[in-house]
Amino acid sequence: MKYRRIVSKLLQRSEEKSVLLHTAMKVYAYKRAKKSARTKSLAAETSPLTASLLINHLSFDPRSATIPVLDLAGPIRRFARSDDPDLARYCTYLMLTELGLIPKRPGASGGLLLRHLGVRVKTKKIRLLPGFFTDLFNLKMKVNWDQVLGKKAHSEAQRRSNLIRGAWKGNPSFLITVLDNFNDLLIQKLSMRHRQLRVPFRRASGSNKIPDFGSWLQHPDLARVLPASRPVFDECHKKRLVADVAHATIKKTGKFTRPLGYKEAQKVIKNLRQAYNELLSEFGKL
Numbered sequence: 001m002k003y004r005r006i007v008s009k010l011l012q013r014s015e016e017k018s019v020l021l022h023t024a025m026k027v028y029a030y031k032r033a034k035k036s037a038r039t040k041s042l043a044a045e046t047s048p049l050t051a052s053l054l055i056n057h058l059s060f061d062p063r064s065a066t067i068p069v070l071d072l073a074g075p076i077r078r079f080a081r082s083d084d085p086d087l088a089r090y091c092t093y094l095m096l097t098e099l100g101l102i103p104k105r106p107g108a109s110g111g112l113l114l115r116h117l118g119v120r121v122k123t124k125k126i127r128l129l130p131g132f133f134t135d136l137f138n139l140k141m142k143v144n145w146d147q148v149l150g151k152k153a154h155s156e157a158q159r160r161s162n163l164i165r166g167a168w169k170g171n172p173s174f175l176i177t178v179l180d181n182f183n184d185l186l187i188q189k190l191s192m193r194h195r196q197l198r199v200p201f202r203r204a205s206g207s208n209k210i211p212d213f214g215s216w217l218q219h220p221d222l223a224r225v226l227p228a229s230r231p232v233f234d235e236c237h238k239k240r241l242v243a244d245v246a247h248a249t250i251k252k253t254g255k256f257t258r259p260l261g262y263k264e265a266q267k268v269i270k271n272l273r274q275a276y277n278e279l280l281s282e283f284g285k286l
Contacts, residue, residue: 004032023053030058035071043075048084051075055094069098077103083131085109129154132161133280136168137273141280148286149189157185172265173243179272180240183233184213186279187226191216193286196225213237225282229275236268 007028014021030038045051055076059069069076080091080103088107092114095101102119103110114121133139145154160182167175188210191201200221204211216222217234226233240246244257 004029019047019049019053022047023050023057026050026054027057027064030054031066038067039072039074042072043078045075048079048082048087051079052087052090055079055091069094073099077101080106080110082107083127089113128158128161132165133276136165137276139273139276139280141284143280143283148193148283149186153185153189157182160185171245172260172262173245175265176236176239176260176268177243177245179268180213180236183236186283187213187216187222187233190279190282190286191222194225194282197221214241226275226278229278232268232271232275235271239264239268 007025010025011021026041030042033041042051042054045054055072057064058067059065059072076091076094076099079087080095082088082091085108088110089112092103092106092110095103096117102114103121106114106121111121127145129143129145130140133141145157149157160178163178164175164182167178191197200219201211201216204216204219214234214237217230217237223230239260242250242257243260247257249256
């Protein structure tokens, strides 16, 4: 009991709070839990990386494995249907090699593995935007993206979400630029379909198909529909205009653009979490 109390407080005392410490704590707890409680808790694991590490540590790593893989059959079957490509592929492999089973409805990456082996199965269609908003902004909303964006724009939004993921820990200037590009696409499509915005949007476009994004962000009708998020999208847009990957100089001042700092990017990202919440709510009303 003394050790359990010590272990239970490690994460809150840690400054880093890394996935390695989180995983080690759960391995300690699961080894001492009843089979039913362990299976239920592991199946409810929300982090794909933590789930895969736990399965490996509990049943396969020679330094720590003490639980038969058959005891984890339930979670492995569930994770084989995961939208996370690595977890789905790993658990599909475990079902084939350790459990002697073929997943009935594997994740997309597991389905590719099975088809390569000559097994014909139905797989779930990949949808990147729900995972993008959940993983990076902790937002879970059911939106029919094909319907509200159109299939072509949905594909473009997914492509840009991949660019954002790729730039998340890299160059802040590039990250803010791609985020502004992504915001532009979403707000365009919302404005074209929203009953309060479609007419002002067409008028603001003039002879063009769409208006200038920076000018549209200042429009009072957009401010009425997105009162909390419009200033955040405007902040992101203004940061993009001074970033060195956008232009050589700033239009108004003639000064050279500059690399954006990590703290600047983190401030924009923090504000975007709430902004996307409002934007997705408006999409959900369409």
